[in-house]
Amino acid sequence: MPSNDADPFLTLASPPPLGDDAIHVWIHDTCELRPRAVREAARAVLERLLRAYAGGELPPAMANGAHGKPFVPGMPWLQFNLSHAGSHVAVAIARDQPLGIDIEPLDRRIAVDGVAARFFGAAEAAALARIEAQRRQPAFLRLWTHKEAVLKALGDGLGFGLERIEFALSDEGRVLGLDRLAAEAGSPREWQLRPLEPVPGVVGCLAWRGPPRIVQRLRFAP
Known part of the structure; x- marks a missing residue:
């Protein structure tokens, strides 16, 4: 069932073929409000998708990497990442391409100046401080999702x-691109970043280190 013109996500009941040059980004509303219920629903969504991409077979149990990133030991070609914000779940899936995805609700309350000063680069903290007050929190959350997506693609986490x-x-708080990156994570030129706004009130980013790919945005059919 195709989406309407205002919705960039294509609504489908099952995954389309996953090409070598594609990344599939799925969004799903769990309709849950309790964090534990959302986490359980997110896990169920991920398992459903992995089963579909595995051809209907139940894939081997997931394991966690050294820094907690999940993977399927018996299917090394199947790369995926998961995030959730509020009741919404986002899953990114690709062939042979490590990737990271992060989404955040815009109404998440953050002590922007304190967190940026403590954990961000000096230039980022200064740039956020220059943004007018009503735009500062959305700018911070967009920046945060970009950072998280890169960290998750690296597989190293916040550490x-x-x-x-x-x-x-x-000056308006839009993320312009990677400016500086630790040497072991490669050159900023090697990274691909795709900002996401899957539903009103939720922002995010998809990131991977490698050549450009076609990003297909998908939503579960009711």
Whole structure:
């Protein structure tokens, strides 16, 4: 069932073929409000998708990498990442391409100046401080999802250091691109970043280190 013109996500009941040059980004509303219920629903959504991409067979049990990133030992070609915000779940899936996805609700309350000063690069903290007050929190959350997506693609988690991945920001708070990156994470030119706004009130980012790919945005059919 195709989506309407205002919705960039295509609504489908099952995954389309996953090409070598594609990344599938799925969004799903769990209709749950309790965090534990959302986490359980997110796990169920991920398992359903992995089963579908495995051809209907139940894939081997997931394991966690050294820094907690899940993977399927028996299907090394199947790369995926998961995030949830409020009642919504986002899953990114690709062939042979590590990737990271992060989404956040815009109404999440954050002590922006304190967190940025403690955990972000000096230039990022200064750029956020210059943004007018009503735009500062949305700008922070967009920046946060970009940082998280890169960290998750690396597979190192927050232990890598948020300040070691630095982005340039516009005066309005738009993320302009990777500005500086720790040497072991490669050159900023090697990274692909795709901002996401899957539903009103939720922002996010998809990131991977590698050549450009076609990003297909998908939503579960009711």
